[in-house]
Amino acid sequence: MTSLRTIRGYAFDLDGTIWAGPHLLPGAAELVAALRRAGLAVVFASNSSRHGSDVLARELTRLGVPAEAREVVAAFDLTADEVLARIGPVPVLAIGTDDLERSLARVGHTPVPPERWTEARAVVVGNDPLFDFGRLRAASRAVAAGAAFFAVNLDARYPVADGFDPGCGALVEAVATAARSRPIVVGKPHPRMFEAAVARLGCPPAQAAMIGDSQESDIVGGKAAGMFTIWVAPHADVPAVVQPDLAVDGLPELHRLWLQAEDPSGSASLSA
Ligand SMILES: [Mg+2]
Known part of the structure; x- marks a missing residue:
C-alpha cells in the first residue's frame, strides 16, 4: 500500500x-x-483562469514560496496548448483577462475582439471580470456558428478575500446555454x-x-x-x-x- x-x-x-x-x-x-x-x-x-504560470510563480515567490514558471502547471496555459494541438494556430475569441490573450498569442494564436467574432475559429472562456452581455453574445454566436469551444475550468466560484466571485464555470455555462454546445474542458x-x-x-x-x-x-x-x-x-x-x-x-x-x-x-x- x-x-x-x-x-x-x-x-x-x-x-x-x-x-x-x-x-x-x-x-x-x-x-x-x-x-x-x-x-x-x-x-x-x-x-486559475485569470493568470498563467509566470504570474502565479511570481506571486508564490513574493509570498515566500520560491517558484519558477516551469514548476507551475496552470490550466490557463494548457488551454492555449490544447487549442493548438486540436486545430492549430487559429483566430481565437478569448473571454477572459488580458493575460489569457497573451497566453494564446504566445503559442501562435491570433486573439480577435468580440466585435469580430465571425473571424474566430475557437472560443476560449476563462474568468473574465469584465464579462458582459456583448461578450456573451459574441462568444455564443461564434460557437453556434461552428467555432471550437474551450473552457479553462468549470469551477463555479473563484475565491477572493471577502468571499467569492463567480467562477469561470459560471461564465462557461452562460455561453454553453446560449450556444447550445458543451465545451472541451482543460482544468x-x-x-x-x-x-x-x-x-x-x-x-x-x-x-x-x-x-x-x-x-x-x-x-x-x-x-x-x-x-x-x-x-x-x-x-x-x-x-x-x-x-x-x-x-x-x-x-x-x-x-x-x-x-x-x-x-x-x-x-x-x-x-x-
Ligand atoms: Mg483549491
Missing part, C-alpha cells in the same frame, strides 16, 4: 491549499521547503492537468501525491490519474464525496505526518 514514505513528488493545488486570497495558508512555506530539502519534487497545479478534474503535473514531477503516478482542498477537482482527478490523494479539509463539515488516501486539517498536520513517515523512530522534530 502506498504511504507518505513512498511518495517522491508532491503536486499542490494553490487556491485554498497554498494560499487564500493574498495570504499564504499556515505551514505552506515550511512544508514546501522541507520537501525540497529532502530532495523530493514539488510542483503546483492550479485551475482539474480533467486528466490533462494531472498528466502534466506527474510528467513534471518525473515519477510514476503511484509515487506522486495530489494535495488539494477540492474533492471534486483535486481528489477526483488525482485518483483517476492514479496519484496518492491528500485532501486538505480545514472544515470537516463538508461531506466526503470521494475517499482520499489521506485527509488532513491543514498543511501543518501533513508536515507532521510526513516527518513521522520519514523518521518513524520519532527523533525528528518540526522545524520552521
